[in-house]
Amino acid sequence: MKISLHWLNSYLAPPAEAHEVETLLTQQGLPIASCEVAPGTTGDVVFDVEVTSNRSDCLGHVGLAREVAAGSGRRLTPPKLVAEGANHNLDLPTSSSFVRVTNQDRSLCPVYTARVVIGVKVGPSPAWLVERLAAVGVRSVNNVVDVTNYVMLELGQPLHAFDLDRLAGRRVVVRTAADGELFVAIDGSSHRLRKDMLVIADAEKPVAVAGVMGGRDSEIAPATTNVLLESARFDPLSVRRTSRALKLSSDSSYRFERGVDPSGVDFASQRAAGMIRDLAGGIPAEGVIREGVAPPSPQTVVLRLPRCNELLGVHLTRDQIAEPLGRLGLDPRWDPDGTRVTCTIPTYRLDLSREVDLIEEVARLRGYEAIPVEPKIEVVARPVQTSIAGRQVLSRVLAAHGYYETITFSFTRPEHGRLFVPPDHQPLMIEDERRKSEPMLRPSLLPSLLACRKSNQDVGNDGVRLFECAATWTRHGTDIVERNRLGLIADAPEPGVALRQIRGTIEQLLVQLRGEQAAEFTPEDRSIYAPAALIRLGDIPLGHMGLVAAAIQRLFDLQTRAVAAELDLDALLAGYPPRRNARQLPRFPGIERDLSVVVAEKVRWSQVHQHVMETRPALLE
Numbered sequence: 001m002k003i004s005l006h007w008l009n010s011y012l013a014p015p016a017e018a019h020e021v022e023t024l025l026t027q028q029g030l031p032i033a034s035c036e037v038a039p040g041t042t043g044d045v046v047f048d049v050e051v052t053s054n055r056s057d058c059l060g061h062v063g064l065a066r067e068v069a070a071g072s073g074r075r076l077t078p079p080k081l082v083a084e085g086a087n088h089n090l091d092l093p094t095s096s097s098f099v100r101v102t103n104q105d106r107s108l109c110p111v112y113t114a115r116v117v118i119g120v121k122v123g124p125s126p127a128w129l130v131e132r133l134a135a136v137g138v139r140s141v142n143n144v145v146d147v148t149n150y151v152m153l154e155l156g157q158p159l160h161a162f163d164l165d166r167l168a169g170r171r172v173v174v175r176t177a178a179d180g181e182l183f184v185a186i187d188g189s190s191h192r193l194r195k196d197m198l199v200i201a202d203a204e205k206p207v208a209v210a211g212v213m214g215g216r217d218s219e220i221a222p223a224t225t226n227v228l229l230e231s232a233r234f235d236p237l238s239v240r241r242t243s244r245a246l247k248l249s250s251d252s253s254y255r256f257e258r259g260v261d262p263s264g265v266d267f268a269s270q271r272a273a274g275m276i277r278d279l280a281g282g283i284p285a286e287g288v289i290r291e292g293v294a295p296p297s298p299q300t301v302v303l304r305l306p307r308c309n310e311l312l313g314v315h316l317t318r319d320q321i322a323e324p325l326g327r328l329g330l331d332p333r334w335d336p337d338g339t340r341v342t343c344t345i346p347t348y349r350l351d352l353s354r355e356v357d358l359i360e361e362v363a364r365l366r367g368y369e370a371i372p373v374e375p376k377i378e379v380v381a382r383p384v385q386t387s388i389a390g391r392q393v394l395s396r397v398l399a400a401h402g403y404y405e406t407i408t409f410s411f412t413r414p415e416h417g418r419l420f421v422p423p424d425h426q427p428l429m430i431e432d433e434r435r436k437s438e439p440m441l442r443p444s445l446l447p448s449l450l451a452c453r454k455s456n457q458d459v460g461n462d463g464v465r466l467f468e469c470a471a472t473w474t475r476h477g478t479d480i481v482e483r484n485r486l487g488l489i490a491d492a493p494e495p496g497v498a499l500r501q502i503r504g505t506i507e508q509l510l511v512q513l514r515g516e517q518a519a520e521f522t523p524e525d526r527s528i529y530a531p532a533a534l535i536r537l538g539d540i541p542l543g544h545m546g547l548v549a550a551a552i553q554r555l556f557d558l559q560t561r562a563v564a565a566e567l568d569l570d571a572l573l574a575g576y577p578p579r580r581n582a583r584q585l586p587r588f589p590g591i592e593r594d595l596s597v598v599v600a601e602k603v604r605w606s607q608v609h610q611h612v613m614e615t616r617p618a619l620l621e
Contacts, residue, residue, distance in 0.1 A: 002136040003064055004038065005045040007154075011065035013075045018045040024071040025049060028364055030058060038135040046135055054351040056258035060156030063348070070327040070365060079154065081270050092118075095285040099164060099228055103174040103291035108198045109210060111265050111292035112174050112232040115273050116164060120144060120282035122224050129279070138251075144220045144227055147275045149251075156348075157231060157260050157268035158252035160200075160208060162218045164226040169203030172228070174291070177206060185213045185248060196431065197242045198234065211239035211256035213248050227282065231269035233260055233292075261348035263295045298344045303358040305339050311359050312371055324365030325358065390513055390576035391469065394486070397512050401505045403465040403488065408448035410470070411438035416451070419528060419552065420444035425474040425481065441473040445487030446528065446564055450548070450556040453489055457559060465490040469569055484569040486543075492561040495547050502545060502563045506535065515578030521545075521606065528552050535567065543567035590621070 009015035016024075022032045025047070033048040049064065057063045062078050069076040095116040103112045124130075125146040133140055138149050148159040164170065177183075177193035183206045184190050191209075193199065198210035207218040211234035220227065239256040243249050266288060273284040303325075309315055318338055325332040330343040330352075345352045352358065363371060384392075395405060414427065417440040421427050428441045442448055445468050456464045467488045474481050488505070492498030503521060510519055519537050526532040529546025536542060545565035553561065597608065 001049050001051050001059060003047050003049055003061055004132060004135040005047070006041070007061050007132050007135070008065050008068070011062055011077050011079075012069060013077055016068055016072065016074065018047075020072065021068055022047065024068055025064065027367060028067055028071050030055070030064070030067065041131055041135055044131075044135050053258055056156065056255065056260065056350055057348040058156075059255050059258065060152070061154050063156055066329075070324075070329075073327070079271060081267070081274065092283065092285050094287045095289050096287070098226070098285060099167070099170045099172060099289070101172045101174075101289045101291050105174060105176060105198060106292055108176070108235045108238045109174045109292065110233050110235075111262065111290065112172075112230070113266055113269050113291075114172060114289040115229040115231075115269050116285040117227045117229060117273055117276050117280075117282035118225070118285060120225060120227055120276060120280040122220060122222050122280065126279065142220060142222070143280045144224070144276055147272050147279060148229075151268050151272045151275070152251060152255070155264060155268050155271065156255055157264050158211070158255050159268060159272050160214050160230040160252070161220050162207065162214070162228040162230065163220055163224045164228040165224070166218045167202040167207065167228065168205070171201075171203040172230075173201045173203075174210065174232075175199060175201060181206060183209060184216045185209070186216055186219055187213070188216065189248070191246050191248070194245065194431075196238075197245070198238055200230070209242060209246065209248065210234050212243050212246070212253045213250050227276065229269055229272055229276070231265050231272070233262055233265055259350045261350075263347040266290070266295075296347060298347055299353070300342050300344055301352065301355060301358055303341050303343065303355050303362075305341070307355065308359045308362060311356070312363055313374070314371055316362070316366075320366070321362055324362050327365060328361060330358070330361075386576055387573055390573040393512050393576070394469070394509060394572070397509055398467050398488075398505070401465070401501075401508070403467045403490070403505075406449065406452050406466050406468045408452055408468060408470075409438070410441055410473075412440050412442040412447045412451075413438050414440050416447040416555065417443055419555075420446055421474060425476050428473045428475045428480060443472055443474045444566060445470060445472060445485050446489070446566055449487050449489040449564065450552070450558070450562075453491075453558060453562060454556050462560065463491055486567045486569045486572060488545075488565040488567075489548075490563050492547060492563045495561055495563070498561075498563045499545075499547060502565055503533075506545065506565060506567070509572065510537065511578075513572055513578065514575035515580065523604070529564070535565075537571070540571055541568070542571055 005018055005021065008021065018035065022035055026032055031050045033050050035045060035047050038044040038046045051058045058067060066076055068074065095114060098116040099114060101112065101114050103109055122142050122144055125140050125143045129146055129150060130140045133146060133149060136153060138153070140146050144161050148161050152158045176195055177197045177199045179195040181193045182190060183193055183199070193206065199206035200208040200210055206215060208214040234256050236257050236259050239253055243253045243257070269288060276282045277284055305318065305321065308321060318334060322332040322334070322341060325343055329346055332341045332343050334341050343358055417427055421443045425443070427443055429439050430441065449466050449468060452466055453464055467486065469486050472483050472485050488502060490498060490502055507519060519535050519542060521533040521535055524532050524534040524544070526544060526546065528549055529544070530549040532544060532546035534541070534544050543566050546563065548562045548564050599608065
């Protein structure tokens with residue numbers, strides 16, 4: 001953000017030198033990208049300040065002057081408002097008698113205010129205003145539009161001026177757009193709007209995209225005599241999403257995306273109305289139309305003295321903590337025991353909500369160079385978390401079985417993903433222009449692994465074995481269900497052999513992750529496999545495996561049959577580390593017997609295994 005030194009100093013007493021401003025802002029976390037003399041000015045200096053996204057209060061000259069004042073001990077002299085009606089004795093009607101305002105969506109527009117200024121004379125701005133705007137790279141348009149830009153660059157609150165007489169029905173409606181509704185912006189570009197985009201409309205059509213850009217049909221023109229002045233607060237995410245989708249950006253959208261002072265909306269409106277009165281000869285109507293929530297009360301945050309010293313690694317006194325907090329306007333008040341200080345957070349400081357935020361402010365104002373650097377750092381060695389260790393064991397086991405780990409996108413095509421949605425669940429779709437071909441969050445890892453297998457097929461790889469550990473998403477009623485899953489896929493030129501191999505891999509995983517616990521593989525009907533097996537671990541459903549169905553194979557254009565499995569990753573890791581039972585070694589060598597048992601084709605292996613386990617002799621392993 002570009003700022004002018006002359007402009008900045010109009011709010012500071014005494015004025016600051018350029019080198020001091022550069023040093024102070026840099027030390028306080030607002031580094032200067034460039035510093036140069038503004039051309040065409042009387043020695044003004046322009047700074048390009050790098051403002052982080054959480055410091056929306058510094059997106060105006062007053063906010064940065066507040067930082068300089070806090071860092072240098074100067075007195076801040078913000079702009080004063082002239083009482084409404086102070087400069088005229090006319091008995092004017094109220095703003096609400098000129099226009100009707102309706103806010104239909106307070107979730108996307110918490111506050112919308114409108115003021116009416118009548119009898120303006122649109123023309124060139126005075127030289128001082130043109131010079132200040134030009135210094136920071138803003139082109140002068142006319143006295144009314146220049147005032148809205150000036151107040152935005154002064155206070156950080158975007159404003160917009162409409163030609164009141166060009167608003168159909170003298171109506172202002174804050175609403176979402178109709179799907180496909182046409183909007184023509186001030187720059188002449190045409191856009192088709194989506195139903196999730198917030199607009200400012202008159203009785204017939206959109207006249208602005210909320211927080212982004214005004215429309216051509218209601219802009220201030222040389223013939224304009226009556227002005228409607230908009231000052232509002234819009235949902236940052238909505239503005240960001242709309243700006244990206246329409247490929248429209250502005251100084252206003254930049255600020256709305258980062259948040260504006262909820263208590264500064266009307267102040268900026270009054271400031272602009274007063275300037276229009278002084279520079280364009282207009283007369284502001286009485287009062288303001290306000291549609292939305294009431295201004296919030298300042299919040300309080302408590303800072304503990306021991307916690308501050310512990311986190312910073314210093315030993316600060318109460319005065320050393322209270323002094324920088326006071327310079328920031330946080331009104332610190334100590335408890336009687338002197339260990340806790342309560343701060344009242346101004347509404348423009350959207351970044352201060354926790355104790356650690358106040359501790360950071362203490363360090364920032366005192367100077368990070370004042371925090372000593374210890375020559376030695378105490379390091380406490382702790383064991384690896386069981387979930388991480390289990391995950392490492394899982395990867396080693398699968399790698400030993402010939403599997404390669406993949407990392408794939410979390411999105412899939414609807415025609416692929418819908419086949420893998422569990423019963424009684426619905427797919428989870430997103431609305432994002434960047435994912436037009438893959439707007440579904442994957443309900444299973446298998447579509448991603450099958451697509452990866454297709455990519456390997458296209459480059460001539462065979463004998464492929466892949467696995468992935470990641471999340472899947474579905475919708476169940478109104479709830480979004482997120483599950484951590486393990487997906488496996490392997491080529492199956494001989495389906496019977498491949499099925500036995502993937503089953504052996506799963507059993508080995510269970511031995512390494514949960515100990516000697518035998519899983520139960522039960523045949524089941526599942527459309528994505530043919531055949532399929534449900535895997536259970538006692539009463540815990542672990543997942544499923546099987547030979548990928550021919551229809552799924554054709555959908556992904558695979559030339560080789562494949563086996564796959566998908567398991568509950570959290571259930572797999574829940575028993576790690578496994579408990580090992582130690583037994584005395586046998587006194588005599590074992591005797592091995594290899595039996596061939598002839599049974600009917602319909603008899604399952606699980607039945608044979610169960611029968612043997614139920615009737616085995618004491619010495620049988």
